[in-house]
Amino acid sequence: MRLHRNLVFATVDALNEIFNNGEYADKVIEKTLKRDKRWGSRDRSFIAETTYDIVRWKRLYAEIADVKEPFSREDLFRIFAVWCVLRGLKLPDWPQFEGTPVRRIKGKFDELSRIRKYRESIPDWLDELGVQELGETKWTQELKALNVQAPVVVRTNTLKIKPSELAAKLEEEGIETSNLRNYPEALELKERANIFRTQAFKEGFFEVQDASSQRVAEFLDVKPGMRVVDTCAGAGGKSLHLAALMENKGQIIALDIYGNKLKELKRRAKRAGAHNIDTRSIDSTKVIKKLYDTADRVLIDAPCSGLGVLSRNPDAKWKLQPEFLDSIRKTQIEILQKYSRIVKKGGKMVYATCSILPSENEKQVQLFLKTEEGSQFQLKKEKKILSHESGYDGFYIALLERNQ
Numbered sequence: 001m002r003l004h005r006n007l008v009f010a011t012v013d014a015l016n017e018i019f020n021n022g023e024y025a026d027k028v029i030e031k032t033l034k035r036d037k038r039w040g041s042r043d044r045s046f047i048a049e050t051t052y053d054i055v056r057w058k059r060l061y062a063e064i065a066d067v068k069e070p071f072s073r074e075d076l077f078r079i080f081a082v083w084c085v086l087r088g089l090k091l092p093d094w095p096q097f098e099g100t101p102v103r104r105i106k107g108k109f110d111e112l113s114r115i116r117k118y119r120e121s122i123p124d125w126l127d128e129l130g131v132q133e134l135g136e137t138k139w140t141q142e143l144k145a146l147n148v149q150a151p152v153v154v155r156t157n158t159l160k161i162k163p164s165e166l167a168a169k170l171e172e173e174g175i176e177t178s179n180l181r182n183y184p185e186a187l188e189l190k191e192r193a194n195i196f197r198t199q200a201f202k203e204g205f206f207e208v209q210d211a212s213s214q215r216v217a218e219f220l221d222v223k224p225g226m227r228v229v230d231t232c233a234g235a236g237g238k239s240l241h242l243a244a245l246m247e248n249k250g251q252i253i254a255l256d257i258y259g260n261k262l263k264e265l266k267r268r269a270k271r272a273g274a275h276n277i278d279t280r281s282i283d284s285t286k287v288i289k290k291l292y293d294t295a296d297r298v299l300i301d302a303p304c305s306g307l308g309v310l311s312r313n314p315d316a317k318w319k320l321q322p323e324f325l326d327s328i329r330k331t332q333i334e335i336l337q338k339y340s341r342i343v344k345k346g347g348k349m350v351y352a353t354c355s356i357l358p359s360e361n362e363k364q365v366q367l368f369l370k371t372e373e374g375s376q377f378q379l380k381k382e383k384k385i386l387s388h389e390s391g392y393d394g395f396y397i398a399l400l401e402r403n404q
């Protein structure tokens, strides 16, 4: 592969914004890709994938390149050179790469690969926390899996189309997919592609949604005609799935503290042809109180550390702070106590996170069950999905039932 100057420079600029200005990788990449209309799909995927790769391996590469944050432009080129050498790519003879110590880079990589926090490129505190929570063996396996680029999985919108028909439509548009065993509505792309450009997407035939995430709405055991409250609906990935499982019958009330996310949900619902979703922004405690004891089903897709989705969001490793984890755990237990009151007697509730830490998952559920609100619930079943076991995102899902 020959490296093109403008693509490498665009990547280095993107890294500068992410590492030095604290910008989010996905936003920076989106903006960078708009820079030159002549870039084709290969050029675009070079920028996106290389940037993500270097974000993922920041600690390891910076250590090998012997550079420290904040990175100068020269440092960023040294990090880029490490990426090239470790991928076996020939460095171009540009001044930025003059004197790159190729053999030393390879030697240092071998040496650092013996130490997990470098090999898996993770901050010390997070590595220690992972061991504490999951134990040495599981954490080592999980961390490795979370450093592999995530596959692209879509969920068929069964309100509009069957999975087999969707697969055929995508194939007509040059995108090959395969079925996933045990995930009835999921299709996995055989090769990465910009699926949002397809006609099938514009027509609302699918949503991009990881296979593990597709388990969440399924777990809630909804039926057409029910009244369901999705309390942390965000942009509505799970609400849309619930609408499909309910065949557009009954009512879904989608809540979030951020109105702009709910606006996006509405846009997606329109595209998907999901007509039974009503959005409400939580701008006072009244919004929740009015709903007490009214829902057949409640979904709490709780805000969390996002440690189960590091493979698609590697910059979370660097953005996450111990203080944030402490405060999010408090939010989770408060949410459980407050929003569980929306479930009517005999109704069911799912608590889910995209975290792999027991302290955000089963321990929170156990804590909740000991509270006054929780004493009215029974834990029916729970699923801990680890990435190294499933091949998809790490998730936790618990189904609870309120006593009659």
Ligand SMILES: C[S@@+](CC[C@H](N)C(=O)[O-])C[C@H]1O[C@@H](n2cnc3c(N)ncnc32)[C@H](O)[C@@H]1O
Residues within 6 Å of the ligand: 231, 232, 233, 234, 235, 236, 237, 238, 239, 255, 256, 257, 258, 261, 282, 301, 302, 303, 304, 331, 335
């Ligand atoms: C894991 S995300 C939800 C993802 C969404 N359910 C989906 O499937 O696309 C968690 C959501 O909780 C929201 N949130 C945070 N604190 C909240 C609170 N106290 N009450 C309700 N929602 C909250 C966040 O804005 C975020 O959208």
